[in-house]
Amino acid sequence: MSYICSIHGPKNSGKSTLAARIPGKSAWLDLEFGALRALANLDRKDQLRHKVWRPKDKETQDLLVEIMTKERGDKLEGRRELWGIVMKAYADFLVDPDIDNIIFDTWKMSWNMNTMFHLQATQEDAVKSGKKPRSNLIQIEYGPPNARQNGIITGASAMGKNLILISHDRDKYERRFIDGKWEEGPTGERELDGFNATLNNADWAFSSEFIQPCPKSEQHKCPGYHFEFTVVKAGMQIEKLGIKIGGDTVLKLLDQDKQKGENLAVRFA
Secondary structure, eight states: OOOEEEEEOSTTSSHHHHHHTSSSOEEEEETTSOHHHHHTTSOHHHHTTEEEEOOOSHHHHHHHHHHHHOOTTOOOOSHHHHHHHHHHHHHHHHTOTTOOEEEEETHHHHHHHHHHHHHHHHHHHHHHTTOOOOSSOOGGGGHHHHHHHHHHHHHHHHTTOEEEEEEOEEEEEEEEEETTEEEEEEEEEEEEOSOTTHHHHOSEEEEEEEEOSOTTTTTSOOSSOEEEEEEEEETTOGGGTTOEEOHHHHHHHHHHHHHHHHHHHHHTO
């Protein structure tokens, strides 16, 4: 039985490093060029478990760079083609019998590609009808991008692939009634940045952080720092919600949950 796992947190907090340690053969959609750094920490035998897809031709690389540097209000071009290229790579991984895990690094970048593809389509429609193209989507227009993003998740489940979704985080904002008026401001908390329905669709979700210096460095050997993960969503082990654990424990929980699911599937077959 496969699972959907979300890992979100700040840069350099061990997200890709954890994903690289998940057992089985993994395929990466390396959309922000960070997978190779994580895989460099593995020995040669473990590296061979991983297949990395990243944009190879210059045209596709230029499109990615443009997305990362796009100014608000720019007219969009090539987003439909870029989305098609990435989804073709994803579809190839889905039907590859040797692949156990598919890793989006990052899931936020895939969401950006998805929404920009749809924004390009709305701009083209506006030009055809003589209207001024808008520089952003309005709320009602997010239906098709939401459906496509959800379809990625559904496809992995249907094909029995574990899907690992790596995302950055951002400041969490909320509206508060202050001095007789409503104001929106930061809460001091952090939340997943990108596709809003990610946590609803995930079986497991972890929030990562970088701990330095190690508070127990005098009691054990370590490099002086640790990656720590808070359980945000806990599959079939709800009692684990909110606890802080290390990467080894994360991998153990995922494996335990997978085995429970396989046993249930056999029982009800």
